[in-house]
Amino acid sequence: MVSSSRFSSACKLLLGSCLLIAAAHAEDATPARLRGEALDKEVTRLMQAAHVPGLALAVIEDGKIVHLRAYGLRDVEKQLPLTTDTVMYAASITKAAFSYSVMTLVDQHRLDLDASIASLLPKPLPEYAKYADLADDPRWRKITPRMLLSHSAGFANFRYWPPDGSGYDPNGKLKIYVEPGSRFAYSGEGINLMQFVLENGAGINVATLMQKQLFDRFGMRRSSMTWRTDFADNLAIGYDENGKALGHKQRESVRAAGSLDTTINDYAKLLAGMVRGDGLSAKTHTEWLKPEQRIRSVQQFPTLDTATTTDNDGIKLAYALGVAVYQSPQGPAWVKTGHDDGTNNLALCLQKSRDCVLIMSNSSNGEGIYTYLIDAVLGPTCYPWFWENDIPYDHPEWRSPEARKQPHPACEAPQRQSPAP
Numbered sequence: 001m002v003s004s005s006r007f008s009s010a011c012k013l014l015l016g017s018c019l020l021i022a023a024a025h026a027e028d029a030t031p032a033r034l035r036g037e038a039l040d041k042e043v044t045r046l047m048q049a050a051h052v053p054g055l056a057l058a059v060i061e062d063g064k065i066v067h068l069r070a071y072g073l074r075d076v077e078k079q080l081p082l083t084t085d086t087v088m089y090a091a092s093i094t095k096a097a098f099s100y101s102v103m104t105l106v107d108q109h110r111l112d113l114d115a116s117i118a119s120l121l122p123k124p125l126p127e128y129a130k131y132a133d134l135a136d137d138p139r140w141r142k143i144t145p146r147m148l149l150s151h152s153a154g155f156a157n158f159r160y161w162p163p164d165g166s167g168y169d170p171n172g173k174l175k176i177y178v179e180p181g182s183r184f185a186y187s188g189e190g191i192n193l194m195q196f197v198l199e200n201g202a203g204i205n206v207a208t209l210m211q212k213q214l215f216d217r218f219g220m221r222r223s224s225m226t227w228r229t230d231f232a233d234n235l236a237i238g239y240d241e242n243g244k245a246l247g248h249k250q251r252e253s254v255r256a257a258g259s260l261d262t263t264i265n266d267y268a269k270l271l272a273g274m275v276r277g278d279g280l281s282a283k284t285h286t287e288w289l290k291p292e293q294r295i296r297s298v299q300q301f302p303t304l305d306t307a308t309t310t311d312n313d314g315i316k317l318a319y320a321l322g323v324a325v326y327q328s329p330q331g332p333a334w335v336k337t338g339h340d341d342g343t344n345n346l347a348l349c350l351q352k353s354r355d356c357v358l359i360m361s362n363s364s365n366g367e368g369i370y371t372y373l374i375d376a377v378l379g380p381t382c383y384p385w386f387w388e389n390d391i392p393y394d395h396p397e398w399r400s401p402e403a404r405k406q407p408h409p410a411c412e413a414p415q416r417q418s419p420a421p
Helices: 015-027 036-050 093-107 129-134 138-142 145-149 188-201 206-216 229-233 264-276 282-288 366-378
Strands: 002-006 054-061 064-075 245-247 324-328 331-340 343-350 355-361 414-416
Touching: 036 054, 036 064, 036 366, 054 264, 054 366, 064 264, 093 145, 093 188, 093 206, 093 264, 093 282, 093 331, 093 343, 129 188, 145 188, 188 206, 264 343, 264 355, 331 366, 343 366, 355 366
Parallel strands: none
Antiparallel strands: 002 414, 054 064, 054 355, 324 331, 331 343, 343 355
16 A cells, blocks of 8 residues: 655755655646545545544645545444544644744733743742742743743653653652753643743633634634533544543643644634734744744654754754744645644644645544645645654554664655555
8 A cells, every 4th residue: 555665865854855856746647635535535545554543634725724524433332423523632732722822912012932931920930839849940030931832941741751761750840951942842841831921920811812812713612721511422532552442531620731622623723724824913923933943853752852863954843932843845834743642633734835734533543644644635745754753654663763763854754655446
């Protein structure tokens, strides 16, 4: 079905090579982008091959939704179909939504991205019980909203997952591991601190902020940062790699790093609005997507890993304010993924053409078909699949420790053959 060959080595580091590939696709008699029945067949084929029970897909062209479909099952045991209004867990694509809502505060001159959080809170951060661990580290005063949104405050992903590889520690201490602002290190802890600063410093309720600036603005009627009982009638059950049902957590507290429940219908409306820049001035929208931290980590996780690579230099992979950004063969691109047990989601946009793809799945296997679906929908994008650890389902060997030692540039992706008849 899918060959094991990769793009030529000339495309490993140079964006120019990717542009040549894109041009070749454009000149090919076969359409580079699948739509309609052909796209439906390809999605179904990939889901079956990768053992993905349910998947929802949205395609956006020039800021407008042109394809919105749900495939497979939301509940395998009950044989209930996934629909475009099925509530699914957003996981970390919550962060993209939250960052966009934060930028509305920047537009309203209610938040200075470069102010120390010390100036934004009524009392020193360590005097709050949740952040008492930082009492002996004055570097917290150097942290700014820009650092928190660009994952460069120096934290681990979460305090209970220390970066030394020792495993989950429910009593883990919050630490600043590297100088704030010095490097990218993905941190849900930092995003939640941004929420804390807004709520305790500016008196801004984040749930209310997102409801007003996003959910109401874009007509997202089945979206919430906490559980709603009306979600229960059409809800996606999550499944692990082996197809084991994991249920759906009913989150009772707002977490900017990832508590959003939503639907493909709702988040597609949001994504279309985000790529259009709705609700923000042109200046602030540009600020939202401005590269803040160049990324040279081998993979996004483990966060704070000191191993580096130049494999993604050709696409200028970096982090902006809530999303990763890079230079694709089709111009500037931005992307945010969301991973959790039983949930794999991806939102990727080409800003120049305002074309996007949104993938939401109720399976830990969903990430294995990202690169193929992206190519099918948008054509060549040089999506940094290895850095994201979205290993193609038909190449599990690329997940091994040995694979991390080999070059895996964004443009060195397995080529997809035509769908089987």
